[in-house]
Amino acid sequence: FLAGFGSLMQDVLWCFSQVKGTIDIGVTEADIISTVEFNHTGELLATGDKGGRVVIFQREQESKNQPHRRGEYNVYSTFQSHEPEFDYLKSLEIEEKINKIRWLPQQNAAYFLLSTNDKTVKLWKVSERDKRPEGYNLKDEDGRLRDPSMITMLRVPVLRPMDLMVEATPRRVFANAHTYHINSISVNSDYETYMSADDLRINLWNFEITNQSFNIVDIKPANMEELTEVITAAEFHPHHCNTFVYSSSKGTIRLCDMRTAALCDRHAKFFEEPEDPSNRSFFSEIISSISDVKFSHSGRYIMTRDYLTVKVWDLNMENRPIETYQVHDYLRSKLCSLYENDCIFDKFECAWNGSDSVIMTGSYNNFFRMFDRNTKRDVTLEASRENSKPRAILKPRKVCVGGKRRKDEISVDSLDFSKKILHTAWHPSENIIAVAATNNLYIFQDKVN
Amino acid sequence: MAALLGTGALTEETGQEKQDTQEKDKSVPPERAEEAKLKAKYPNLGQKPGGSDFLMKRLQKGQKYFDSGDYNMAKAKMKNKQLPSAGPDKNLVTGDHIPTPQDLPQRKSSLVTSKLAG
Numbered sequence: 196f197l198a199g200f201g202s203l204m205q206d207v208l209w210c211f212s213q214v215k216g217t218i219d220i221g222v223t224e225a226d227i228i229s230t231v232e233f234n235h236t237g238e239l240l241a242t243g244d245k246g247g248r249v250v251i252f253q254r255e256q257e258s259k260n261q262p263h264r265r266g267e268y269n270v271y272s273t274f275q276s277h278e279p280e281f282d283y284l285k286s287l288e289i290e291e292k293i294n295k296i297r298w299l300p301q302q303n304a305a306y307f308l309l310s311t312n313d314k315t316v317k318l319w320k321v322s323e324r325d326k327r328p329e330g331y332n333l334k335d336e337d338g339r340l341r342d343p344s345m346i347t348m349l350r351v352p353v354l355r356p357m358d359l360m361v362e363a364t365p366r367r368v369f370a371n372a373h374t375y376h377i378n379s380i381s382v383n384s385d386y387e388t389y390m391s392a393d394d395l396r397i398n399l400w401n402f403e404i405t406n407q408s409f410n411i412v413d414i415k416p417a418n419m420e421e422l423t424e425v426i427t428a429a430e431f432h433p434h435h436c437n438t439f440v441y442s443s444s445k446g447t448i449r450l451c452d453m454r455t456a457a458l459c460d461r462h463a464k465f466f467e468e469p470e471d472p473s474n475r476s477f478f479s480e481i482i483s484s485i486s487d488v489k490f491s492h493s494g495r496y497i498m499t500r501d502y503l504t505v506k507v508w509d510l511n512m513e514n515r516p517i518e519t520y521q522v523h524d525y526l527r528s529k530l531c532s533l534y535e536n537d538c539i540f541d542k543f544e545c546a547w548n549g550s551d552s553v554i555m556t557g558s559y560n561n562f563f564r565m566f567d568r569n570t571k572r573d574v575t576l577e578a579s580r581e582n583s584k585p586r587a588i589l590k591p592r593k594v595c596v597g598g599k600r601r602k603d604e605i606s607v608d609s610l611d612f613s614k615k616i617l618h619t620a621w622h623p624s625e626n627i628i629a630v631a632a633t634n635n636l637y638i639f640q641d642k643v644n
Numbered sequence: 645m646a647a648l649l650g651t652g653a654l655t656e657e658t659g660q661e662k663q664d665t666q667e668k669d670k671s672v673p674p675e676r677a678e679e680a681k682l683k684a685k686y687p688n689l690g691q692k693p694g695g696s697d698f699l700m701k702r703l704q705k706g707q708k709y710f711d712s713g714d715y716n717m718a719k720a721k722m723k724n725k726q727l728p729s730a731g732p733d734k735n736l737v738t739g740d741h742i743p744t745p746q747d748l749p750q751r752k753s754s755l756v757t758s759k760l761a762g
Contacts, residue, residue: 215760226759248758273761288706313706375703394703422699444699476675477682477689481698528674531681636760 207553207626208642209589211582213267215252216635218580228631230618234298234306237622240268240629241308242636243293247277249310249363251321268638272321274363277312289314295380299402302386307366309389313376316391318367318402324360328352372398372408379429385436392429392441399453411459412441412451427542428488438463440490440497446483448499448508466497466508468515478530478539486542491551492623498554500545503527505556505566520566520573523558525596525607538612549624557616560605561632562592578616578630578637588642 216226225246232241240252253271280289291312299307305322330352334340375393382389390399390411397412412429416422424445432438437453449462470479482502489498497508499516503524506516522543526533533539538559545556557563558575566573575592582589595604618631626641672680683689 217759217762225756228760242758242760244758244760246756246758250758250760270761273758286707286709288708290706376705419700422703425699425702474673474675476673476679478675478679528678530675530678531685534682535685634759 209576209626209628209639210642211584211587211589211637212265212627212640213638214580214583214635215250215638219634222634226634228618228634228636229292229294230296231620231629231631231636232296232298232308233620233622233629234308235300235623237624237627239271239298239306240620240638241296241298242629242631243276243296243310244634245290245292247275247279247291247293247312249274249276249293249296249308249319251306251363265640272361272363274319276310276317276319276365277315280314282314294377297380297382297389299382300386309380309382311377311380311391314370314373316369316377316380316389316400317365318369319363320366321361321363324362325357326354327357329355367402367405369400369405369408372400378427381429381431381439383431383436384434388436390429390431390439392426394425397426397429397439397441397459409457411453411457413458413460427485430488430490433490433492433494435494440488442485442488442499444484445480446485446501448485448488448497450510464510464513466513466516468506478534481534481539482530487544489545489547491547492549493551496551498545498547500543500556502539502541502543505545505554507554507568518568520554520564522556522564523562523594525594529607533612536612538615541615541617543615543617544619546619546621546628548621548626555619555621555628557619557630559612559615560610561614561616562594563616563619563630576639578632578635578639580635583637586642589639 216228219226223246225244225248227245228242229245230241230243233239234241238254240254242250242252244250250273251271252268254266254268257266276293277291279291281287282289289312293310293312295309295311297309299309301307305320308319308321310317310319329336330350332341332346332349332352333343369391373391373393373396375395377391377393379392380389381392388399388401390397391408392398392412395413395415396410398408399411400408412426414424414426424443424447427442427444429439429441432440438450439453440448440450442448446467448466450464450466451459452463453459455461455463470483485499485501487500490496491498491507495510496517497510499506499508500522503526504522505520507518508516530539543557545554547554552569553565553567555563555565561578562575563578564573564575575594576589577592590603593601593604594610595601595606597607600606614633616630616632620629622628628639630637630639
């Protein structure tokens with residue numbers, strides 16, 4: 196039975212679980228999913244889209260009656276996080292697209308998340324209400340004010356149960372701190388601060404204070420003509436609240452320690468792989484630009500994604516990555532057309548599994564790739580409506596590079612470059628993944644035996 | 645004796661671009677081949693592709709300038725002839741494209757609930 200699945204990782208068989216969104220012939224731009232993030236327990240899954248909306252799914256409790264349905268995700272809350280704006284002073288149109296969502300660890304009954312567009316970060320509180328007060332003195336049950344002169348006695352309002360209502364309220368708005376476009380936000384392990392990074396600067400915020408932030412990185416040159424690189428992503432270390440990394444458009448990563456100086460322009464560590472000069476071309480710098488950087492859960496490694504590869508770096512070794520995985524090397528001979536249609540600038544994200552043993556990233560044609568760091572095996576899977584029968588096992592896909600194409604392989608020239616999987620997320624502890632395919636969200640789980 | 649070295653022959657034909665690829669192996673790395681294709685199509689492509697030009701374009705995302713003089717002149721001309729309308733790239737700043745209120749994309753927020761929640 197498994198003979199046909201030669202390149203499958205031995206332990207995990209991925210199955211379709213759910214798909215959210217509609218099958219539209221033409222996709223409305225606002226529906227394009229722009230970020231996906233599980234919360235720290237994996238109970239909640241949030242998505243943001245180009246229309247500035249956030250949708251939160253909650254995993255249902257596993258029921259003993261239906262052991263095969265391992266906790267499906269259902270809509271829990273949805274709200275408009277950001278709206279389009281125009282900065283008249285700078286003649287700048289500000290998109291409402293949600294660039295990133297990051298959850299805060301849960302500290303009470305409510306859930307908190309940060310969502311950001313290009314310019315403004317917002318802290319949202321998502322809370323449940325299942326009781327409401329009844330028996331007010333000054334207003335009746337419809338909310339209309341009563342005539343005070345008609346009130347002859349006082350009563351104490353009582354709380355009565357009501358249908359569960361989930362409400363999202365903006366608790367903080369962190370605005371006007373970024374001249375350039377925000378690409379990342381990251382919650383610190385101290386749970387008191389977070390950072391927001393734009394193309395040239397990184398700011399440190401306290402959750403309680405919205406009218407001030409500390410600038411901790413500034414790479415803007417005095418003369419903009421001398422600009423050679425921009426910040427592409429940034430993240431705090433998962434345990435050390437003084438440490439963070441940021442990546443650049445030149446393929447380098449800098450690790451900074453906030454204890455050394457208020458302005459971390461001087462890095463503590465600098466990660467760069469030496470380039471082979473014979474390989475240098477017009478495209479070299481563009482394809483080396485890092486689109487995502489993620490710490491491993493252990494905090495020992497960082498993973499970076501550039502256009503064609505995913506790399507794992509050991510924090511203790513700056514001069515080269517310890518592992519490099521080819522995502523879609525066959526695109527190397529298509530760089531000219533990928534430059535012309537702007538696909539070469541697509542920003543793919545990457546994700547670790549809970550135990551840091553497998554990494555995942557997206558590609559084109561709604562393909563996504565997983566690499567097992569231990570067995571060194573990899574697999575290509577596809578997010579498609581055709582494979583969407585409940586618990587259907589996903590069949591590995593293969594791209595044929597030239598020469599004879601086998602029956603179920605797809606040739607490089609047939610790949611659909613408009614179907615890009617830029618955003619994926621992995622449940623913090625289980626083998627459940629969320630994959631955003633343009634305007635659809637796919638959820639896959641490993642096979643239940 | 646004609647020494648038909650693959651790379652040698654290429655050097656003569658395509659001139660300066662191939663001068664530095666006289667490697668021992670005859671195959672051109674795919675990236676270089678793609679680079680040659682691009683330069684053939686766009687001979688004026690800048691020297692520093694990853695440098696200032698493309699970074700500045702990234703930093704200027706969202707910038708929309710309006711010139712009231714151009715706009716009023718365009719309105720006057722509009723009576724006589726069709727102006728070039730906004731192409732798919734609405735970020736065209738100046739030059740031939742004069743934005744008119746009809747061209748501008750709708751800026752209201754989407755009050756429609758996300759289809760993911762449907």
